[in-house]
Amino acid sequence: MANLQIVDRSILHASAPPSSNKQLSGNPVRADVLSKGLPVAQAPAEVPVDPSDTLERSSALVEALSAAPLDALKSGHYLSKSVVEANMASLDVLARDISAVCSYSVRPALSIKTNPDSHLLGLALQRGWLVEAISQGEVELAHGMGFLPSQVVINGPHKGNASVEGTYAVFADSLMELKRMSGQAPSSLPTVVGVRLAPNLFTRFGVADSPQVIAETLNRFPSNQQIGIHCHYASSSTGMEHWRALAMAFVDMGALIQRALTGNRKLVLLDVGGGFAADISLLSPYLSHVFSHATALLPHLQAGVFEPGKVVSERAGLLLTQVVATREATMRQRLRRTQQPPNSLPSSPTTNENPLNVIVDGFCGQLMDRSLHPHPVLWRSLHPPTAVWVVLPQGAGEVLGRSCMENDTLAGKLELSGVEAGDWLAFLNTGAYDTSMNFPFGMGSCLGVFHLD
Numbered sequence: 001m002a003n004l005q006i007v008d009r010s011i012l013h014a015s016a017p018p019s020s021n022k023q024l025s026g027n028p029v030r031a032d033v034l035s036k037g038l039p040v041a042q043a044p045a046e047v048p049v050d051p052s053d054t055l056e057r058s059s060a061l062v063e064a065l066s067a068a069p070l071d072a073l074k075s076g077h078y079l080s081k082s083v084v085e086a087n088m089a090s091l092d093v094l095a096r097d098i099s100a101v102c103s104y105s106v107r108p109a110l111s112i113k114t115n116p117d118s119h120l121l122g123l124a125l126q127r128g129w130l131v132e133a134i135s136q137g138e139v140e141l142a143h144g145m146g147f148l149p150s151q152v153v154i155n156g157p158h159k160g161n162a163s164v165e166g167t168y169a170v171f172a173d174s175l176m177e178l179k180r181m182s183g184q185a186p187s188s189l190p191t192v193v194g195v196r197l198a199p200n201l202f203t204r205f206g207v208a209d210s211p212q213v214i215a216e217t218l219n220r221f222p223s224n225q226q227i228g229i230h231c232h233y234a235s236s237s238t239g240m241e242h243w244r245a246l247a248m249a250f251v252d253m254g255a256l257i258q259r260a261l262t263g264n265r266k267l268v269l270l271d272v273g274g275g276f277a278a279d280i281s282l283l284s285p286y287l288s289h290v291f292s293h294a295t296a297l298l299p300h301l302q303a304g305v306f307e308p309g310k311v312v313s314e315r316a317g318l319l320l321t322q323v324v325a326t327r328e329a330t331m332r333q334r335l336r337r338t339q340q341p342p343n344s345l346p347s348s349p350t351t352n353e354n355p356l357n358v359i360v361d362g363f364c365g366q367l368m369d370r371s372l373h374p375h376p377v378l379w380r381s382l383h384p385p386t387a388v389w390v391v392l393p394q395g396a397g398e399v400l401g402r403s404c405m406e407n408d409t410l411a412g413k414l415e416l417s418g419v420e421a422g423d424w425l426a427f428l429n430t431g432a433y434d435t436s437m438n439f440p441f442g443m444g445s446c447l448g449v450f451h452l453d
Contacts, residue, residue, distance in 0.1 A: 058428050061318060062378065065426060066387050073424060075321050075361050077435045081119060083316035084431075088123055090280040091308055098288050098304070102295050106287075106304035109153045111274050112138045114309025114432045115317075121145045130168065132274070132307045136160025139167075153271065153305060155196065155230065157205065164190045169269055169305075171196045171230040175207050175217060182220035192269045193221055194228030197250050203233075211253055215260030223263030229254045232273025236310060236373065240286050247272050247290040255297040266300035274307035277314060277373065310432040314373075317431020321362035321410070323423045324402065329355055333398070355396035356416045360425055363401045364408045367427060368437040375434075377411050380424040389426065392416065399425060403441060 061080050091108050098106045109130035110120065116138065124131060125146050133139045134156030142152050149166035157173045164170050165187065171194035172178035178195055195214055198206025207214055218227055231250030235243035251270065258267045272290060276283055291304050333355065367375060377399065378389040395415025401408035410427065419425075 058315060058318075058376075061316065061428065062389055065318070065320075065378075066389055070382070070385060073320060073322075076319070077366065077430060077438065078318050078320060079115070079117060079119070079313065079431050079435070080316040084120060084313055085123060087280060087312050087316065088127060088129075091312070092127060094280060094284055094287065095306075097284065098291050101288060102291050102304065104295070104302050104304060106291055106306070109271075109305050109307045110312065111307045111309030112142065113436065114274075115313045115436045116141060117313075117435075118145065120313060121147075130305060134159070150191065153307075154190075155232070164188070166191070168192060169194050169228050169271070171228065171271065172207070173205055175209055175213070178207065178214075178217050179220070182217065186222045189221070189225070192226045192228040193218070194230050194269065194271065196230040196232065197253055205232075206230075211256035212260050215257045218257070218265060219260075219262050221265065223265065225265050226269070227257075227261065227265055227267045228269030228271060229257065229267065230271040230273060232271075232275065232307070234273075234275025234277075235286075236275050236277035240282060244286045244289060248293050251290065251294045251297055254294070258298060258300070267298055268300055268302040269305065270294050270298065270301060270303075271305040271307070274309050274311075276306075276308060276311040280311060283311070313431035313435075315429050315431065317429070317435055319362060319366050319375075319427040319430045319434065321360035321399075321425050321427070323358045323419060323421050323425060324361050325359040325421055326416075326419070327357050327359060327400075330357065330398070330400075333357075333396070355398075356419070357398045357400055358416055358419050358425070359400045359402065360410065361402055362410055362427075363403050363441055364405070364410055365441050366438040367410055367430065367434050369430075369433040370410065373429060375411065375427045375429050377414060378426040378428065379419060380426070381418070381420070382422045382424070383420050392425075405441075 060083050064080065065078075095106050095108055107128075107130055108124075109132040110124040111132050112121070113132075113134050121131065121142070122145065130151050130153055131142045131147055132153045132155060133142055134154070136159065139152060139154065139160070143149070149164075150168050152167050154164065154167060154170045155173070159170070167190040169192035170181070170190040172181055173196050178193075181189070181193060195218070196206040197214075198208050218225070221227075229250065231247055233243060233246050238246070250272075254267055254270065261267070270291070272287070287306060294301055294304065364370070377392045379392050380386065380389050392414045394413055395417075397412075397414050397416035398409055399411040399414065399416070401410055
């Protein structure tokens with residue numbers, strides 16, 4: 001196993017992927033966009049995949065996979081250690097570059113929920129990163145890995161009962177939570193008391209009240225309390241231009257909150273959240289623009305935070321499955337054809353009336369994020385054995401999971417002619433929520449079941 005090492009969720013050794021040098025275009029969007037109720041972009045149900053783009057972005061991962069001997073392959077999730085390390089190094093450079101043009105330090109806080117792999121947390125600790133937690137369990141994991149309370153940021157609607165004394169920042173997800181925090185003893189408060197903002201956004205998270213109402217609640221805290229604002233909204237759903245407009249609007253709202261604060265209460269921390277899935281090189285101009293805008297509007301700002309998760313690990317991971325059987329078209333596919341125009345499906349070497357499908361030893365619960373971003377599929381044939389991985393093109397076939405669930409389909413609209421039992425299929429871009437949210441359905445085990453009697 002010189003090229004493939006299985007550790008926990010598995011670690012696949014590889015080299016760093018290439019990066020692009022695309023630049024930001026367009027004029028700044030001022031914060032009055034919030035009053036206009038910007039529409040929220042939704043991810044399409046099916047995202048078209050460009051095979052050449054897939055190979056370029058995942059070349060290091062595919063290279064390591066190609067070098068792995070057949071007897072080293074096992075079904076499961078894999079994560080490239082060196083791709084993750086390269087991504088973190090690039091984010092360190094990004095943070096330093098942004099800090100250099102601002103009057104304060106901007107630091108990454110690794111999103112634990114995205115992938116709580118111990119190797120990722122260990123690298124973040126070594127690099128001096130903060131970590132972002134959403135539960136008591138994640139806070140305890142961070143402390144167990146060696147992070148000090150002063151290196152932890154806590155978000156989320158239910159943070160558990162963990163002590164937050166000495167914690168760097170805790171962001172309330174609702175006005176009621178913020179009011180409850182204001183009733184705590186000053187000694188039990190975090191260094192920075194924060195609030196997640198959500199004006200005019202179609203979201204279940206954050207405080208949707210006016211800056212004046214938020215400031216009035218913050219004024220209940222000790223007169224010298226340090227204040228922060230959090231403005232998380234995933235650019236992977238909205239696009240970077242839309243994200244920039246929203247983030248700058250949040251900064252302007254923060255300025256209104258600061259004006260209404262009394263005593264010596266100061267807004268010292270801006271956390272712009274995470275949800276980034278673009279190339280790291282694309283993030284620099286957008287993040288720099290937002291933090292520079294904050295420098296101009298928030299006079300007491302002392303620190304900036306962004307929360308990388310998907311941009312660290314999503315494209316560093318893959319799900320490896322083995323084909324266990326082939327089968328003819330399902331009734332679902334045949335009925336679908338009778339309800340659509342005759343040429344609605346892509347042409348393929350197989351007949352459109354009876355495309356080849358395959359069943360793998362994987363399960364849709366291992367690809368929990370499959371509808372939200374592309375998962376290109378690579379094929380390695382064992383008939384005859386080859387070290388070459390081929391990107392499967394569009395077709396009429398489906399990759400079906402091993403379970404008896406009706407929705408257990410891992411991929412559709414693929415050309416699968418030539419694929420046989422025993423062959424390998426690798427699903428790319430699974431290093432984030434696909435890994436952290438997968439569960440072992442249909443394997444004779446279950447997680448966290450308690451008996452009442």
